[in-house]
Amino acid sequence: MGAEKRSHPRTAVDYAARVTTASGSTLRCQIENLGRLGALVSTPEFEGALAVGDRVTVVIERGDDETIEVEGEVLRIDQEFVAGDIRRVMAVRFTTEITL
Numbered sequence: 001m002g003a004e005k006r007s008h009p010r011t012a013v014d015y016a017a018r019v020t021t022a023s024g025s026t027l028r029c030q031i032e033n034l035g036r037l038g039a040l041v042s043t044p045e046f047e048g049a050l051a052v053g054d055r056v057t058v059v060i061e062r063g064d065d066e067t068i069e070v071e072g073e074v075l076r077i078d079q080e081f082v083a084g085d086i087r088r089v090m091a092v093r094f095t096t097e098i099t100l
Contacts, residue, residue: 010035011100016061017041019092025049031060032089036097038072042089050074050090058092071095 010033017029019041029043039058050056052074060068072092080087 010038010040015063018059018061019043019050020057020059021049022055034060034100036094036100038075038091038093040089040091042087044085044087050077052077056092058094068098070098 013031013034015031015034017031017039019027019029021027027043027045027049029041029045032040032042034040039060041058054074056072056074058070058072060070062068072094074090075093076091078089080089
């Protein structure tokens with residue numbers, strides 16, 4: 001197993017989110033884990049809409065009616081099979097640190 005590359009730890013969460021691409025497309029997503037400088041985002045929607053290196057805006061809808069909007073870059077895109085469904089996940093590195 002490789003060494004941890006993150007500079008800040010991530011916490012498992014289940015927050016709704018919207019990811020807007022540079023072309024203006026908006027995807028409904030879920031934040032699976034969140035740290036000050038990044039997140040793991042899942043959605044069934046982004047087939048072909050995003051690529052590694054793309055700039056995105058992420059709006060995180062926390063459970064306390066607070067939203068966080070942050071710019072970021074797609075670092076990785078993976079496809080997973082969960083309970084018979086295909087789920088796409090992407091790692092996003094934020095351009096600025098957020099407060100959790």
